[in-house]
Amino acid sequence: MSADTHAVEALYTTALLRFATAGSVDDGKSTLVGRLLHDSKSVLTDQLEAVELASRNRGQEAVDLALLTDGLRAEREQGITIDVAYRYFATVRRRFILADTPGHVQYTRNMVTGASTAELAILLVDARNGVVEQTRRHAAVAALLRVPHVVLAVNKMDLARYDEQVFARIAGEFTAYATSLGIPEITAIPISALAGDNVVTPSARMDWYGGPTVLEHLETVQVGHDPAEDPARFPVQYVIRPQTPEHPDFRGYAGQIASGVLRVGERVTVQPSGRTSRIERIDALGQSVETAWAPQSVTVTLTDDLDISRGDLIAPADGAAVPVQDITATVCHLHDRPLRPGARVLLKHATRTVKAIVKEIPSRLTLADLSQHRDPGELVANDIGRVRVRTAEPLALDPYAASRATGSFLLIDPADGATLTAGMAGEAFAESAAATAAGDPAAEWDF
Incomplete structure (x- = not known):
């Protein structure tokens, strides 16, 4: 660059x-x-x-x-x-x-x-x-x-x-x-x-x-880093189809880049469909640019006319996440209504919302001493625990350790739209050799 x-x-x-x-x-x-x-x-x-x-x-x-x-x-x-x-x-x-x-x-x-x-x-x-x-x-x-x-x-x-x-x-x-x-x-x-x-x-x-x-x-304090170090993730928020005489066939995909860098000419994959194309044009702040990076809001057009809608995610063809339906995550329960196995919920990931079911709650964390309580049966407000969720459709979910933006999700009550739980895909804590050597209980919280 x-x-x-x-x-x-x-x-x-x-x-x-x-x-x-x-x-x-x-x-x-x-x-x-x-x-x-x-x-x-x-x-x-x-x-x-x-x-x-x-x-x-x-x-x-x-x-x-x-x-x-x-x-x-x-x-x-x-x-x-x-x-x-x-x-x-x-x-x-x-x-x-x-x-x-x-x-x-x-x-x-x-x-x-x-x-x-x-x-x-x-x-x-x-x-x-x-x-x-x-x-x-x-x-x-x-x-x-x-x-x-x-x-x-x-x-x-x-x-x-x-x-x-x-x-x-x-x-x-x-x-x-x-x-x-x-x-x-x-x-x-x-x-x-x-x-x-x-x-x-x-x-x-x-x-x-x-x-x-x-x-x-x-x-x-030094915060942030070169966005080029992260895999590009572009959740589509809105599909632009003006259908005007000047642009009868225009199809643009608008949204905010969640991580990484997008470049004109780059080969990309649309998830979860898996279809591939190349970036033809990037517009940022009304100007055509060759490169755009997180957290810029942009409009992207592709060389191929693909079926893409809100909730799809555009990523580099050689660095796309593998779509999954079975998710294991650490969650913090936010609502006064408990979360129990068997609960039918909506799972919101980036701009995509899908139906899901809570299959299992393997454990709950006691934050005072980092001990674990296995098979708690439910999570109540402020509880942090481990859950396994099955979604009705595949999601391009990254591990939270790799991307806070695309490794996180929300569980929502489909009846009233209330936010129930905030989730982080993957392991709970970063690995720590010092913790393992010292026998700290945090190192044993592996579920």
Whole structure:
């Protein structure tokens, strides 16, 4: 590819960072997010004035920065985060999409939602309490969702007298656990969200720490990679047939490239039919281009007139996934209605939705210690387990480890359209030699 193409690809992979925050109740997630927005000058004047007024009405002298994200009335009354709060902000160096997720175990499913598209997760712990059960649970979810970068923010260091040994002990314990799960990169940062230490500006009270602040790490962490390294996957969202005098025979396939790179002249396979053709033209933003890459939205035309409709997937002929009907996956159950063997559902994969049946639920995972409960009989809200599903039609499903976009799916109730379960095809956790050597229970969760 040309130098210009590589430059544009670099812009796509580095200009935007999606990240999520997670942690136990009262660990200070919302305060950290509020501090991050406030100190980076990302809060509008009227927003800040409204928060100042709300803080005074509650009898607080200092501004409660958590109110910048906890917008629901129930959240403000209870002092906890209930739903995922999305915030968009930018600095000179990068744009951000932030998902502030709930910490209560009851809302683990919300953490799954917020982290499912994240490239980085900030896990908070209270310096006084250290690594607790919910910390391990959120680390396991981050590993399950293949979040490539995890930041351990040891918060409330002001209440631990800014003690270096407290930070070192917590960071060492968490790093050992996260490494055993297969998380590839862990960065530990001591902070005080309330006082602003090491959030945006370095702390003079922790001169023993020489690493980046939270914002500095967010601005400089390397995310994304050359899209050419991934197999191309183009789910067809819409078939364009204008049937105008100028274009009587035009047939274009529109959608968003899920992964990889498409090139004019490349031989491709349409799945699940298996028919082959070549890419004749690619249109992006109204312009004809020779190359397009994820996550661009494009219109593709082929040299052959094939029967292609919404839900079909276009992939390179020499790198297409093998369509399957029997799927084994790790899932997180999201709905209050339990999921049981024999349930008839709809399975939504990319732009394709097919009928399916839950054949078996071999096990449920206990995230506190990564132990497994075999043949649980059902999965209830927030449960993570293993399922086997049979679909009515073949699906070009990739392993989730290879592609988060085309290795994931949803199970939907056909009666009312409710989303029941989020699934990840293939193995649950990344392989970890360290976990195997240490005899960690995560290494034994093979089902």
